[in-house]
Amino acid sequence: MSQILDVNMEIAGNRCRLSQRAGRTCDQPISFLMQQAVANPDMISLAAGLADQSCLPVEVFRNTLRPLLDDSDRARIALQYGTTQGDMRLRRLLVKHLEHLEGIPACEMALEAERMVVTTGSQQALQLVGDALIDPGDIVLVGAPDYFVYLGTLETLGAEIVGVAMDEEGMLVDALEDTFSELQRKGDLPRVKMVYCDSYYQNPTGVTLHESRRPAILDTVKRWSREGKIYLLEDAAYRELCYEGSCPRSIRSYDDDSTVILAQSFSKSLSPGLKLGYVVLPPELVDPVVGLKGNHDFGSSNLSQQILAQMLESGAVVEHAAELRQAYQRKQMAMLNALGENMPNLPIPSRWVRPTGGLYVWLCFPEGIDTTRSGPLYRECLNQGVLYVPGEFCFPPEGNQWVDHPLGCAQNTLRLTFGALPEDRVEQGVQRLAAAVRGCCT
């Protein structure tokens, strides 16, 4: 998929010896995609998951920062060190925020500020949890497909990644059960440490885990947690980008506080520039995660934390997310409409999942179409001036076993996003993609 670093590079006659971890670290595919976009300014990137430039909370930010600047005492707090675990006032506001999202009192969910760690985006939360649990050779179950940045992180940690089949309603409970059975049969169950589940408008498929599956997935993980505890890492980064229907409760809200690790972010619902996320941990994982974060940075930007606390307290976060949902919904409609207009007329059929939130649409082609980075469709898309994320980045290794699965396999799927583009560019991008598919069929 991407270049693995040589851990024993010869530099000027001297052997540079990288760590095993560095050796397992791939060049993130997203860097490659960004280079492509930079190299061709007319390129329409349906690949980059950036936030919409026009939807960034400039006014909210002004209204929040002015009073913070005018009050010297508060400005000093923002400019001083914070703590490794994160500002206590912010963590208390995060409890309230989660209470509001779940619609359940915090006390009924054992939701406490003491269980939270504020992180540099939810990516840091995911990395820290992996670092605290995974040794090389340990097994992590993920969706097939799943969030490619975290797949790369798990590879760096040395995890063996095992995919679990999904459909339009998320991870299949039976498939998870079968995967566990199969691992037990092979004697591999003791190596399973974690199940990773991106539960809302999943990156890359846009699929949300159905409400009815949430307690069932949790129950399955708990039942197989026999030869050592297996955690369920719930990534809810896109949770607040719900455009249609009701947004289900988190898997965490069904837990008795023992199994689910819940990671959330403000990069999608507020501003990526603040770079803040948080994680709610079972009690025994708080010290290990805070200990590792002490090594990494002993605390995320306190300035960002003070700004976020202010925005949560004033209600600006919830208000801004409501506006953002309207803007993103229009763009999602533009993409779905453009797909509906352009794709059915092509010589080969395609299908896509209709998401009710988030930033992504997942497109599946029949076996004949090769969507990989080295395949003809990708090349033709570059010619036409449009970029997508090849599905191959999003599947666990051996991604081809997913042929005939509801969400396709590594060779013939792709991810589209409408996040950063205005509606007319979204439409134009889909037209270019359709032209590229047509070009590949002639």
Place this chain on the structure above:
Amino acid sequence: MSQILDVNMEIAGNRCRLSQRAGRTCDQPISFLMQQAVANPDMISLAAGLADQSCLPVEVFRNTLRPLLDDSDRARIALQYGTTQGDMRLRRLLVKHLEHLEGIPACEMALEAERMVVTTGSQQALQLVGDALIDPGDIVLVGAPDYFVYLGTLETLGAEIVGVAMDEEGMLVDALEDTFSELQRKGDLPRVKMVYCDSYYQNPTGVTLHESRRPAILDTVKRWSREGKIYLLEDAAYRELCYEGSCPRSIRSYDDDSTVILAQSFSKSLSPGLKLGYVVLPPELVDPVVGLKGNHDFGSSNLSQQILAQMLESGAVVEHAAELRQAYQRKQMAMLNALGENMPNLPIPSRWVRPTGGLYVWLCFPEGIDTTRSGPLYRECLNQGVLYVPGEFCFPPEGNQWVDHPLGCAQNTLRLTFGALPEDRVEQGVQRLAAAVRGCCT
């Protein structure tokens, strides 16, 4: 020194299995010290290395943020994602800033924005470099004593830490040579990956590596870099806090761009709240470090980066550091004067290194006085209402071998800081410390 986590905790009848790394992660001693300070509000903490509250750049911050807020385009850049390696405009300004500090044109030092990575404080830079180079069992040479947070980070990485003797002018070149010889004799040279050197007003001793030793230390590392490349990680976090005399060039400035990794921070010279540092890397380490940072957070707070870029461009960073130096110098004088007035009258002798910058003073007692956390002096200091950092935290394991060394050993040394306190509290703190020493002698 501190609690090692049990990697196989039994939680409700189920075995929670932490990673080996989490198992090697100690509770940072600083957490313990902060708890002590919180538990007793009248406590004078000569332990915490916080920035002076009254010296935080509130005005500079106001003047920088107002135009950034008023310009919607610039505000949007600050609120959007940045890149993993860090904002290019900021990295170019960092090149100029370093050029100014070194007094040497960037082109003569192979100093380029492409070699830099912007990090969440310099701690993240130190951690990422360690992560890219160190496997469990690899050897890292450090000063004896040295920066305890990084000693903890190295332990988490599984490094074997070997101390090198220091005196008032920093790491001893002969001692470094002897350490390498001894490692070679034992067949351990191939496991040596890195020498860590905190080269300016070192934490914890306040000692600056003498100008004449800089090329010599570098030359020694290069000469022993035979059976695989050995890097020199130069930590220059306190570099801009120079109060007396001239501030030497970095070790990096003597390098032919192959051996030194230079880490710097704005937490000490500007504001810890921005939480930004940076690292200059030899060419072959850029991809590995950026790759790992992609896993950790794919970029530090872009908002902080845009603010810092603005402050660098306007000259505010250099101006603020000049004011800060005056304020800290007065406090350092207050501490040195208080030590001069209070310590010589005690029943037992003590000596301290007179630093010319930074935030720390290192105090050495004769063998009879036990400064450890479980010893009588620490207890008596708690009674008197004053906190220090026991020297034991700052020495590599087997810290007792440093008895009779110029900077003392783990059992009878301590670190004092005047960073966050007003002058009268610094004086009062030293008086309480003297009273505690007297109390231990009766």
